[in-house]
Amino acid sequence: MSKRILSLLFIAFLILPFSACKKEEKREVVSQKVEQSQKTKVVLWHSYRGTEKDALDRIIKSFNESQSEILVESLPIPYDAFADKITAAIPRGHGPDVFIFAHDRIGDWAISKIIEPLDLYVQEDPSIVDKFSDAHIKSLSYRGSLYGIPMAFKSTALFYNKKLVDKVPETVSELIDMAKKATDVKKETYGLVYENGNFYFHSAWFHAFGARVFNQENKPDFTSRESIESFKFLTHLLKQKIMPEEITSTLVTSLFNQNKAAFVINGPWFLGEIEKGVDFGVALLPILDKKASPTIKEERRLMPFLTVEAIIMSAKSEHKKEAFKLIKYITDDNQAMIRLKEGNQTVANIKLYERDEVRRDPIIMAFFEQQKYSIPMENTPEMRMIWTPIQMAISKFIRGETNYQEILKNTNQEITNYIERK
Numbered sequence: 001m002s003k004r005i006l007s008l009l010f011i012a013f014l015i016l017p018f019s020a021c022k023k024e025e026k027r028e029v030v031s032q033k034v035e036q037s038q039k040t041k042v043v044l045w046h047s048y049r050g051t052e053k054d055a056l057d058r059i060i061k062s063f064n065e066s067q068s069e070i071l072v073e074s075l076p077i078p079y080d081a082f083a084d085k086i087t088a089a090i091p092r093g094h095g096p097d098v099f100i101f102a103h104d105r106i107g108d109w110a111i112s113k114i115i116e117p118l119d120l121y122v123q124e125d126p127s128i129v130d131k132f133s134d135a136h137i138k139s140l141s142y143r144g145s146l147y148g149i150p151m152a153f154k155s156t157a158l159f160y161n162k163k164l165v166d167k168v169p170e171t172v173s174e175l176i177d178m179a180k181k182a183t184d185v186k187k188e189t190y191g192l193v194y195e196n197g198n199f200y201f202h203s204a205w206f207h208a209f210g211a212r213v214f215n216q217e218n219k220p221d222f223t224s225r226e227s228i229e230s231f232k233f234l235t236h237l238l239k240q241k242i243m244p245e246e247i248t249s250t251l252v253t254s255l256f257n258q259n260k261a262a263f264v265i266n267g268p269w270f271l272g273e274i275e276k277g278v279d280f281g282v283a284l285l286p287i288l289d290k291k292a293s294p295t296i297k298e299e300r301r302l303m304p305f306l307t308v309e310a311i312i313m314s315a316k317s318e319h320k321k322e323a324f325k326l327i328k329y330i331t332d333d334n335q336a337m338i339r340l341k342e343g344n345q346t347v348a349n350i351k352l353y354e355r356d357e358v359r360r361d362p363i364i365m366a367f368f369e370q371q372k373y374s375i376p377m378e379n380t381p382e383m384r385m386i387w388t389p390i391q392m393a394i395s396k397f398i399r400g401e402t403n404y405q406e407i408l409k410n411t412n413q414e415i416t417n418y419i420e421r422k
Contacts, residue, residue: 039071040322045086045099047079048343050272055343059335063326070322090114090314097317098327100151102307103139106379109312110142116313117145121324128328131349139308139376148310149331150348152339155374156194156204156267156304157366158286162279164189164262172292172302175263179242182262191242193252194265196234197398199390200305201265206230207303207375208288209296213386214378220386220415222393222408229295231397231404236293238398256280265304268367271344282366284373306374308348340364346371385418 048056053076060072075096077085083105089095091114109115122128129137132150140148158175160168164182169175179191195201211226221227237243244251255261257275264270265285274280285302311327313320329335336349340358346367352358353368377383393411401407 040069040319042070042072042098042319042322042326043096044072044074044326045077045082045096046074047077047082048100049076052269052272052339052343052345055339055345056330058342059330059338062335063329066329070325072326087112087114090316093316095314095316097319097323098311098313100309100311102154102309102377103148103379104307104377104383106140106147106312107142108381108384110145110147111381113315115147116315116317116320117147118149118313118324118327119146122146125328128331131331131333131351133348133350135306135376136308136348139306139379140310142379148308148312149327150308150310151331151336152268152309152345152347153306153367153371154267154269154309154346155306155367155370156201156265156285157370158283159256159264159266159270160281160283161256161259161262161264162281163259168281168283169263169286171287171289173289175286176237176240176242176292179263180240183242185241187260188244188255189260189262190244190255191262192237192265193243193247193255193261193263195247195249195252196237196243197247197391197394199387199394202230202234202394203375204265204285204302204304205233205288208300209233209293210298210300212375214382218380218382220382220412220419222390222411222415223405228404228408229293231394231408233293234394235397235402268344268346271363282363284366284370301373303373303375304370305377306371307377381422382419385415385422389414389418 044060046053046056057074060074064070064072082101086095086099086101086105086109091112106115110117128149129146136150136153137146140146140150158168165178167178169178175192182191183189199206206227209226209230211224211230212221215221215224244255252261252264252266253270253273256264257273257278259278285304287299287301288296289299290296311330313323313327317323331349333349333352336347336352339345340347340352344364346364353365359365389411393407396407397404
């Protein structure tokens with residue numbers, strides 16, 4: 001036998017097994033694709049980033065591997081565009097089957113029939129909601145129906161840099177005194193930093209003064225004495241020169257990470273923005289005391305807005321039964337622990353906060369305690385109408401305008417006009 005024939009036989013000997021392996025791999029890929037195509041696809045939208053996203057991705061992977069009927073496809077959407085995308089996409093049948101968002105748009109979306117009431121699903125298994133507080137469930141209910149299952153609660157609290165301060169202030173007057181000592185404008189170091197031009201952050205002061213967004217007749221109430229006093233106090237804080245000018249979320253993060261902000265008012269999402277090596281703690285917001293504001297009738301702890309983040313079902317989903325299986329899975333205690341421990345999320349499952357491993361986390365527990373001193377944000381369509389007018393009013397106060405009564409009267413009227421035109 002010639003050397004040429006022997007060489008060809010040797011090559012064929014090598015190729016045949018390789019070719020067989022390739023065919024086997026191809027069959028496996030085809031088999032996987034067929035298997036996936038036979039599963040019901042459920043699309044989930046969210047706006048998580050960082051550790052929250054990593055924890056959610058792990059849970060979705062676990063869900064997909066735990067059963068053979070449903071395949072969840074997760075799609076991150078930028079937060080700023082999220083609500084508009086939901087409002088535009090779902091009515092056209094192009095949106096997700098389920099999505100994660102705060103409760104404040106529930107009323108709007110329920111009226112527009114964008115989201116699905118979950119009462120029938122919960123009636124089949126009432127234990128689904130037993131793990132949450134009445135306040136969380138109420139925030140996700142509108143006109144007697146439940147429209148979401150709680151995932152997390154979020155409010156602001158007091159972050160403090162241990163390199164710049166050695167204790168936590170119990171009162172606002174103590175906070176101001178400590179902030180003054182920590183401020184060095186030449187070194188661009190400030191005692192107190194928060195987005196003071198954003199009403200979401202001002203709400204802690206607003207509520208502590210006794211003000212509320214709507215009165216008992218559900219009319220905008222920014223002209224109340226308590227409301228006006230809260231905005232006067234904002235002007236007072238600005239005069240203390242303990243805050244930088246034109247504060248943005250980016251500036252807040254930058255100053256804190258550079259050890260140039262002693263105190264920051266922010267929410268649990270800020271945890272994912274703090275760089276390793278920054279020695280910090282989180283505490284309850286201080287008590288608004290009469291030394292800080294002699295006009296107050298009662299001393300109260302600062303009370304920020306409380307928002308409840310939930311997983312919500314699209315009214316247009318063609319796979320509602322499968323979608324609710326995902327909702328139930330994501331919100332159970334086991335998955336909530338993953339979101340809490342790995343995602344640094346202040347989960348809504350209240351019984352988890354009785355566990356020793358959770359109670360030993362002072363940061364998570366600070367947010368848990370702060371929710372007791374928070375005011376749930378309204379979930380009505382009227383609430384959505386307040387933001388632009390009140391933001392404009394705050395910007396005028398920050399620029400130095402002091403005709404509070406007139407500015408807030410115009411704000412009230414503008415909000416009323418928006419509501420009536422809706």
